[in-house]
Amino acid sequence: MSENQKQQYLKQTLWNIANELRGNMDADDFRDYILGFIFYKYLSRKMESYANVILEPDGLSYNTVETHKDAEALLEAIRYEALDKLGYFLKPSELFSELARRGNAGGKNNFILGDLANVLTSIEQSTMGSESEDDFGNLFEDLDLTSSKLGKTEDAKNELIVKVLTHLEGIDFDLENSDSDILGDAYEYLIGQFASGAGKKAGEFYTPQQVSKVLAKLVTTNKTKLKSVYDPTCGSGSLLLRVAKEVKEVGAFYGQESNPTTYNLCRMNMIMHNVHYKRFDIYNEDTLVNPSPNHIDKRFEAIVANPPFSANWSASPLFMSDDRFSAYGKLAPKSKADFAFVQHMVHQLDENGTMACVLPHGVLFRGAAEGHIRKFLIKDKNYLDAVIGLPANIFFGTGIPTCILVLKKDRNTNAERSKSILFIDASQHFEKVKTQNVLQEEHIEKIVNTYRTYCHAEPVEASKAAIDKYSHVATLAEVKENDYNLNIPRYVDTFEEEEPIDLSRVVAELKEIAAQSRSTDATIADYCKQLNIETPF
Template sequence: MSEDHKKQLEQQLWNIANTLRGKMNADEFRDYILGFIFYKYLSEKMYRYADSILEQDGMKYIDIDESSEKGREYLEAIKEETLEKLGYFLKPSELFSEIAKRGNSDKEGEDNFILEDLRKILTNIEQSTMGTGSEDDFDNLFEDMDLTSTKLGRTESEKNNLIAKVLTHLDNIDFCIEDTELDVLGDAYEYLIGQFASGAGKKAGEFYTPQEVSKILAKIVTTGKTKLKSVYDPTCGSGSLLLRVAKEVEEVNEFCGQEMNRTTYNLCRMNMILHDVHYRKFDIRQEDTLEHPQHLDKRFEAVVANPPFSAKWSANPLFMTDDRFSHYGKLAPSSKADFAFVCHMVYQLAENGSMAVVLPHGALFRGGAELQIRQYLIEERNYLDAVIGLPANIFYGTSIPTCILVFKKCRENSDDILFIDASQHFEKVKTQNMLREKDIEKIVSTYRNRTEEEKYSKRASLNEIAENDYNLNIPRYVDTFEAEESIDIEQICKDLVELDKQIVETDKTIASFCKELNISTPF
């Protein structure tokens, strides 16, 4: 897809979103727009697969008569195959295009009220999976799309008109899902998630990591690999980070993630399916990762995360017997869970795996329990591979500077830790700082080659880090000091003397003008 086509598609989607923008805030209309895009995707996958089954009979899925006995036989057979292949089922009359057509119909005698049918269809999609392997992946997937909300309109008719309008606009967009080389729909979905995140203030951090940061994390954990057995994100949000990792390799066999927020958890499952990740290949759970971890029996080849910065957690003393935390001697403080997430992720990391996590800068140098955990990870385990400083104000909803910590259990370069200061390499776009492609490439290539560059990167020995009491603050290792231009005091003195002479001459000139004009001098 050309860049122009991509921009045109993004503009079309944003125009549709604006249909709802005046009715509700970004968080709310996000759920409707993304939900309808997901419904359109499911419909297109359904009829394309059904058409392929019916091809030998010279039939199209949309032409099946649902009321006839023969038609019901066809539907039963197709349903069985579709549930196995796609994980869900839609009847011809339930397809997105059919509902959009009905909602926009102005034919005399044809009922264009679709609201009630739409509610039933979304429920039917979820219920079609009951008792199958995809049941957990579709359970309550559309629960955030409240079609009874007064925010859609005061009357049922107003709500119906608005929804019909949105569906009609979406129906006119070709997402090219038959082209397996393109991921137009997935990219469009990611675009909208990013747009909603930028307008959602502090809440944005709950479900979205900027693509530039995701790209860095993904490239780091896939260094030297073309396939991954598994990738895990303990705070997976909308799943964009998991999916970004998949773009860096030829194949990922398993995606696992955990998300506490119910709405964001639904968003993540939709995002997985929209990016054509088979329901058997992903396992996304809704729970508090620190308090109730869901994947403790697994070890992952790639672990990535952008946990909520300095979140609170219970730090219950009982966790001192938990294998994730027991080795460190202390728990991360209850007011700052940053290192609780690190300990959890290290526990889930496979021996041959790589892990990259985004943290606030304070995690590099805070004392107390966090210092003890840092020291254990470096001195006792030697797991820390790199520390990367990012620019401030690149995350939605917070302007604080952040960093990436990279961990490996089997490090190739076990004698030193690489420090990269990328904090000054960015482009300012409106109120947000953005990492450019060249900034991303510089970080990644510096990490992969472990190159040292003055004022940018340094390999610090373990002894040097120990001498700094395991304080990982980047300026201790990467000297970014810029010497100020030297000042010639002697020349300045001469300039001042000359200036005084000029002032005296100017005063004389002014005095002579005043005398000619017969007025008082100003001094």
Template sequence: MSEEQKRQLQQQLWNIANTLRGKMDADEFRDYILGFIFYKYLSEKIHFTANKILHDSGEETDYNDVDENSEEGKEIVEAIYEEIVEDLGYFLKPSELFSNVAKKGYNRVEGESNFILPELSKILTNIEQSTLGTSSEDDFEHLFEDLDLTSSKLGKTEDEKNTLISKVLYHLDEIDFNLSDSNADVLGDAYEYLIAQFASGAGKKAGEFYTPQQVSTILSRIVTSRRNQLKSVYDPTCGSGSLLLRVAREAKVSDFYGQEMNRTTYNLARMNMILHGVSYSNFDIKQEDTLEKPQHMDKTFDAIVANPPFSAKWSSNELLLLDERFSQYGKLAPASKADFAFIQHMIYHLDENGIMAVVMPHGVLFRGAAELTIRKNLIKEKNYLDAVIGLPANIFYGTSIPTCILVFKKCREQDEDILFIDASKEFEKQKNQNVLLNKHIDKIVETYQNRTEIEKFSHKASLEEVAENDYNLNIPRYVDTFEEEEEIDIHAVMNELKELEAKRSELDAEINVYLKELGLVF
């Protein structure tokens, strides 16, 4: 599929999404359209896989044409279930396929009602129930709970709701997701596009589920520097899972791990993983508060990426000083700002040869008290901080504040200095948002990878220099971006003022002549 065809698919899906837009908020119609796209994907995946099984066994029948009520049909469906559920992790009968439901809902069939909402609701429940007792059960549990087909926001009456949903399914059914092309992640790209579109319209809520693609690319390229394969990647605040999947574009990843507190976003992350072709056996996404109820305490990871909520509140309960994630620092991050708590959590999970890149507000670079104690420990005692990268302001959805990327390694190759990069001016202004272009991303990543010193852009500060600054990491202390103003010629300016004054006197005299003619004297 060409780039133009990809763009057309993205636009088609966005147009269908806007069918729901007049009825509800951006984050609400997001859950419906992404949920229906996911149902269509699951359906087409089953259809394609079932047909392959049938044809490999010598059957010429299309799975969609199997009469599941006949004895022969029941045997075929049961045999395919046995073969398919362990591989894909779920199952759909022929009558439950998306295309059949979509056609039934939009076209009145003689003698048959086109009211599909109860049937559709039952099918979505059946998908989850088809996993019961299997190893994929946790990954599909309550996956469709945000698709409330009884919501009044879909319409005042049941007929209005049914008409709207039927229309959306009909238009989705007309789109070919091209699942037969195993090398194309066309649908995955389109899904990411939709998530980004929803994020741009969701205001402050956007930060709960999406990291701008250009920032994700920087983080991903940093943690995969000179590595083309990773055993595991982890995001403790994974949102929609987009950042984890972005790492997989830079290197082959065996297993994905994440944790997300928001239930709706957690569901979106699991859908996003499956829709990008990640097997349920290769991802482990949990729903819980990462700091208070961590779910992967027994694991360390090759790469860690994260964009935690900036300066979020947390308990900072003194009992957590007994927690091995925090105990060795002697201090907890303040209750009003959990930034360093997330950093400590990630450091704990970082493999000895791993690398971690995390987005943070600038306050973590210079705030005092407990945060200074933790910062000093990470640099002086552990020597884990590898780089500090300042990003432009106004590149995140929902906030205009400037941010930075902190890079940590437990076994640093260059352990006598910390690289500082000031990329705050590396952007292009687009509408209301600043955007990092590919050339800006390349400059940042290549400077990090090569640890290059560039005037007014990057500097390798020795640990002694950082200590002399009392472990204040404010970037202007290390990267001098001061631009000298052009020298002013005072004599030339004075002469110009004299000339202007002379011209003003001439004009005053001329104006007075006209005023006298009008009988006006001032």
């Protein structure tokens, strides 16, 4: 079986388990449990594999250590190594496989809820005082084993948990294959499936992979390595991880997320995609109100984001003394924080960096403070590189059309290209799958290739990126003429001329219809006469 086939099989198996076991529980609620237990299994397998490597020279295996005469010294030595290498520690008796075995021993439904709760707490406590403490703290807080959602009685709760552990224990996650990321991708797949099945609540933190791929390819144009990638509204982290698939190496991942549940999912997602805890820094707070103190002074080479569309924020006058907003002279309105997120990202962008973010179409043409900020970004700073219109109904939970803004700070190093902005109208390029519109691979490639043609073309040949009915390279003078309104139809003419109408043919058809009508009227009049009733006309 190929790696791709293994991945598809694992994804389908996990989804089947989720559907089979969640019963009447809401998808959002069950998501937290099954993803948490998958993560627990992942940590257990990593711990066991790493410990076995350490013990191999002594001819020992980790599952026998606790009965060894030198158990205490061996466990302490392994703990010391594991905290540095893995960031956490689990005893053999705390491993997923051991809990699953005890829960199903003798074919009975043995009670393990108390032990399981202690193990999950122990994982977090094992990191106390270590460098990984912030990355593992409260990771399992959404796995409430006392919740009535699991069952009305303790036995019912235990029965469901034992079923989940038993099913998961039977799956081979292929963790020994260092070149494979089957489990990480399957985990991300489940996050996406729960998002698509649960509506807006779940969709708020998940960017469909098709859109993630476009953003990732845009910000990695001309790059093979990245020092850093940042997402100020990172949700479950899928967008950050997608960027890593487009380059050979990413030095560090940075993100911020206000929702505690999705913040936990993001950290789990990072670890399960084999991102070492020292290489990611995810912060749990509102980005606009409380940006991470570890991030705010950093500048990132790539920034990607799908901020919450037209979210409310305070827009307090106090923000006018904040370096992120002060230069603009105006703040984004209270009811639409879209440009506040853009301003934040621009502040965090490195001089040689690229940022790409998804926003509602209103940012392209709304006036007042938003029009002022838009003009400042184009006229005063000249950071806007491209505007890309996406199809409607491609996000879970909302059918509104969206756009991507691409911004760069180093545009002025290219004298000719700095005088233009690329507009792409991809709004009609999609495939309908059930109730969603989906960007297929050819649609993604067309967007990316058009942008890269614009980037790679010789300065005087930027117009090579112009494609009839699809894209247009607008001069800054042209944008100024439109009063810095970026509404895409102003720049990309997608009007399709109708075929000329043959009036003589239309007249002939009308005459034929009239003749047929007279014949029909005569027939009806004859029937009425035979029936001795009045004609209807």
